[in-house]
Amino acid sequence: MPKQDLILLQDEGENWSVGFRCPCGCGDVIELLLLPDVKPRWDIKIDFRNRPTLSPSVWKTTGCRSHFWVRSGKILWVD
Structure with a gap:
């Protein structure tokens, strides 16, 4: 998996x-x-x-427990 890219998987569009x-x-x-x-x-x-935007936010419940938004290709951390 690339370090700073998001891979979008599609099937027939x-x-x-x-x-x-x-x-x-963390590498996860x-x-x-x-x-x-x-x-x-x-x-x-x-x-x-x-540039991708994802919703809702991403909140890892294991490992590093990061919580963030992906907005217009940028990471916005949740406090």
Whole structure:
């Protein structure tokens, strides 16, 4: 998995999941499901500059326990 890229997995034009390394630097790979019938699930929007926005926030419950938003390709940490 690349260090600063988000990988979007699609099948026949349908978004399935996104994967990326945790931005805290711990090295964990985060995979988030985008399918409408699964829980938990996230939504992704790609802007005109190909920058991703994910919702809701990402909150790891194990390991480093990072909590952050991905907005317009940037990481916004939750206090």
